[in-house]
Amino acid sequence: RAKSRGGHGHCLFSDSLAAEHQHRIDTEKALADAVERGEFRLVLQPQLSLVSGAVTGAEALLRWKHPLRGMVPPNQFISIAEQTGIISEIGEWVMAEVAAMLASWSETQEGPKRVAFNVSPRQLERQDFFPKLRQIFAEAGVGLDRIEIEITESTAMECSQATLAEMADIRRDGATIALDDFGTGYSNIARLRQLPLDRVKLDQSLIHDITTSEQARNVVQAVIQLVRGVDCELVAEAVETVAQADILRTMGCETIQGFVFAQPMLEQEFLAWTSHAVSEDRSAA
Ligand code: C2E
Numbered sequence: 001r002a003k004s005r006g007g008h009g010h011c012l013f014s015d016s017l018a019a020e021h022q023h024r025i026d027t028e029k030a031l032a033d034a035v036e037r038g039e040f041r042l043v044l045q046p047q048l049s050l051v052s053g054a055v056t057g058a059e060a061l062l063r064w065k066h067p068l069r070g071m072v073p074p075n076q077f078i079s080i081a082e083q084t085g086i087i088s089e090i091g092e093w094v095m096a097e098v099a100a101m102l103a104s105w106s107e108t109q110e111g112p113k114r115v116a117f118n119v120s121p122r123q124l125e126r127q128d129f130f131p132k133l134r135q136i137f138a139e140a141g142v143g144l145d146r147i148e149i150e151i152t153e154s155t156a157m158e159c160s161q162a163t164l165a166e167m168a169d170i171r172r173d174g175a176t177i178a179l180d181d182f183g184t185g186y187s188n189i190a191r192l193r194q195l196p197l198d199r200v201k202l203d204q205s206l207i208h209d210i211t212t213s214e215q216a217r218n219v220v221q222a223v224i225q226l227v228r229g230v231d232c233e234l235v236a237e238a239v240e241t242v243a244q245a246d247i248l249r250t251m252g253c254e255t256i257q258g259f260v261f262a263q264p265m266l267e268q269e270f271l272a273w274t275s276h277a278v279s280e281d282r283s284a285a
């Protein structure tokens with residue numbers, strides 16, 4: 001009896017593993033053609049200055065419009081795309097799409113000045129990443145002063161000296177660099193000083209409890225101090241309530257992003273939204 005029960009359990013385990021494995025293979029196959037099929041979309045989430053109340057930029061976030069599964073969020077396919085290497089192709093599509101949007105907004109005088117996009121470690125480590133990025137924005141006639149490159153804390157801690165030099169170069173040419181998901185990786189504080197950075201994005205997990213926990217507030221205050229110390233601006237991610245925003249403002253956080261004032265939106269909805277919001281002077285530096 002025990003044996004058959006064990007056998008049954010084992011069988012269930014294998015079945016779910018097999019199903020997971022199959023799902024993964026299906027996803028890999030579908031991803032391989034998704035760029036060519038035009039199945040990706042970008043949604044844009046505004047960033048708000050707590051100092052001026054103006055929309056100062058936006059982050060572009062990837063969605064996969066799967067024919068059967070609907071809008072698939074990135075955490076369901078980015079890691080698979082990284083493992084198969086298809087992430088480079090997807091990443092190039094993201095940059096081309098951001099470039100095309102910025103170029104069209106220049107003509108219509110719409111949208112914010114700067115758009116941020118996410119770059120995964122696998123993309124960043126490729127030798128042709130920065131040349132490709134420069135080529136895409138140059139061909140679109142979009143200045144690098146209109147983009148922000150987001151790399152995660154853990155990516156930044158591991159990247160090579162050559163990559164750091166490329167990052168410094170692109171910053172000199174006008175792009176800004178943001179350290180994403182700060183507070184989730186293993187930061188080497190000494191190295192933080194050496195990174196060519198403009199902004200640090202506080203991860204959602206750091207700010208989640210700030211309205212209810214004094215300890216959480218103390219931690220955020222200390223992190224803000226640290227980020228100040230390396231001359232970076234602060235962006236708080238995933239701010240969901242006015243109470244959180246108020247505390248962050250009091251603590252000296254410059255910018256927020258989050259559902260409290262806007263969800264990520266497709267381009268047309270985003271432009272309609274920003275046309276009603278206070279915008280930063282487009283001619284300002
Ligand atoms: P991220 O770069 O840290 O992006 C912020 C995530 O927080 C987004 O999730 C956004 O929709 C979500 N968010 C924004 N406001 C709120 C809020 O108030 N509450 C909560 N709970 N969440 C909020 P999303 O779009 O699902 O993206 C997840 C992650 O996928 C991103 O985290 C980023 O690491 C990655 N990703 C997204 N687009 C790309 C891309 O084009 N390339 C690469 N390599 N990674 C991407």
Ligand code: MG
Pocket residue numbers: 059117118150180
């Ligand atoms: Mg990001």
Ligand code: MG
Pocket residue numbers: 180181182201203237
């Ligand atoms: Mg983040």
Ligand code: MG
Pocket residue numbers: 181
């Ligand atoms: Mg994240």
